[in-house]
Amino acid sequence: xxxxxxxxxxxxxxxxxxxxxxWGYTVTAVSDGNDAWRILCDPEHPYLVILDWIMPGIEGIExxxxxxxxxxxxxxxxxxxxxxxxxxxxxxxxxxxxxxxIAKPFNHAELQARVNVGCRIxxxxxxxxxxxxxxxxxxxTISRLARTDELTGLHNRRSFNECFSxxxxxxxxxxxxxxxxxxxxxxxxxxxxxxGHSIGDLVLKEFSDLLKELVRxxxxxxxxxxxxxxxxxxxxxxxxxxTLAERIRSAFEQRSHVSSPLVVTASFGVAxxxxxxxxxxxxxxxxxxxxxAKREGRNRVVFS
Numbered sequence: 001x002x003x004x005x006x007x008x009x010x011x012x013x014x015x016x017x018x019x020x021x022x023w024g025y026t027v028t029a030v031s032d033g034n035d036a037w038r039i040l041c042d043p044e045h046p047y048l049v050i051l052d053w054i055m056p057g058i059e060g061i062e063x064x065x066x067x068x069x070x071x072x073x074x075x076x077x078x079x080x081x082x083x084x085x086x087x088x089x090x091x092x093x094x095x096x097x098x099x100x101x102i103a104k105p106f107n108h109a110e111l112q113a114r115v116n117v118g119c120r121i122x123x124x125x126x127x128x129x130x131x132x133x134x135x136x137x138x139x140x141t142i143s144r145l146a147r148t149d150e151l152t153g154l155h156n157r158r159s160f161n162e163c164f165s166x167x168x169x170x171x172x173x174x175x176x177x178x179x180x181x182x183x184x185x186x187x188x189x190x191x192x193x194x195x196g197h198s199i200g201d202l203v204l205k206e207f208s209d210l211l212k213e214l215v216r217x218x219x220x221x222x223x224x225x226x227x228x229x230x231x232x233x234x235x236x237x238x239x240x241x242x243t244l245a246e247r248i249r250s251a252f253e254q255r256s257h258v259s260s261p262l263v264v265t266a267s268f269g270v271a272x273x274x275x276x277x278x279x280x281x282x283x284x285x286x287x288x289x290x291x292x293a294k295r296e297g298r299n300r301v302v303f304s
Contacts, residue, residue, distance in 0.1 A: 001119050004046040005029045006036035006063070007081070008055040012104070016050065023112055025119075033058030040067065040076075047074055047125075048118045053082035053093070061096045068097040074125045077118040081106070149223040151201060152208035160222035160230065164279055167220075167234045171273055179241035180282060181231040182269040182290040183248075186298040188227035191262055203264055207252060214248055230286075238272035238303060245270050245301045253299065267293035271304035 003025045007013040010031070017027045028046055030036050034057030039045050051060030058066075064078050080093040083104040090101040099121075100114050147159035155163070171178040185207065192200040204227065211221040211229065220232040233241050245268040253265050269289030273282055285304040293302040 001048060001122065002026045002028060002046040003115070004036065004039060004049045006031075006033060006050070006055060006060065007052045008032055009052070012052075019108060019111065020115065023115070025115070032056040033060065033063055037063055037066070047076050048115070048122050049076055049078045050115075051078060051080055051098075053080055053089075061093065061098075064093075064097040074122075074129050077122050077125075079114060079118060149208075152204055152223050154208050154211065154229070155220050155222040157222065157224060160220055160224070160232065161279075163220045164232055167232055168273065168279060168282075171234065176235045177237040178273040179233045179236045179238050180271050180286040181233065181241055181245045181248075182224075182271075182283075182286040183229040183231070183245075184267050184290055184294065185227040186265045186267055186294075187262070188264065191264060194262065206255065207266065210248060210252055210255065214244065214251065230283075238270060241272070242270045242301055242303060249299065249301055265299035267298045268301040269293060269304065270301060 003020055005013060005016050005020070005027055007016060007029070008031050013029055013031065017029050020027050028039060030039065033051075033055050036049075036051065037058050040049070040063070051063055053060045060080050060082075064080070067076050067078065077100075078098045079100040079102060080096075080098040081102050081104055082089060082093075089103070093101045099118065102111060102114060147155060149156045167178055170176065185203070188200065188203070191203055204223075207229070208221075208223065211231070215221050215231060218234055219236075222230050222232070224230045231241075231244075233244070236244075249266055249268055267290060269286045269292070271282060271286035271289055277285075289302045289304040293300050296302065
């Protein structure tokens, strides 16, 4: 472990460095508080720190105060050293935020024991911080999985409904357009029945990858269920939504042979939020447009 020493007295600094090296520590040594603070502001600085109370530049007590005010993540373990013999010196140092206090001249065995305590506590903080990072990563993963369709990686229905409610509220409040695209893969049952569900899954993934490629970051592409998909388009009028739907339709028609020897296309319904629409009525209108596309021969975009 690396230890930062800030000590303006050269003989004391050299002795401290020699002792710590002897006890297995690496040392970064400086002679004033300004250099100590500069090092402590570096992202890769030592977290076990020995500071002289009184030294040129920033004094040790002030460095401790600054550290405690800006600390995020791993806390520092700070030992204050001083030759002052005031009865209140230890209390003042600890009240300022120091973890330990040693008066000079110090006993070598006592110093080693106190530094070892600091090393153990610093390692403990590092392990706890690493566990916290892993827990946060796991929590993020769980949260993402709860919002994501397992097969396609798109938003699932629950996630879509949450986003839809917020987007609908925002569109009404600010008067912005909002559109939906409803999609159904044509003759998809034939793929599953003829080639098996594994090929069907590849077709679904291929189509989902196409959606991820073509929709904007702010759009919400969702696997609605089976071979049905829906796209939420905030700040988008019906005409722009229809343009996107046609781009997806055309691109998928050209790519669909990659996963399946059967021709697979997609039908699209497009609808924009109107005054008086709620979530159910807008979805009902876009679904009706999709059903019309199916009835009229599939592989087409129909507007509500």
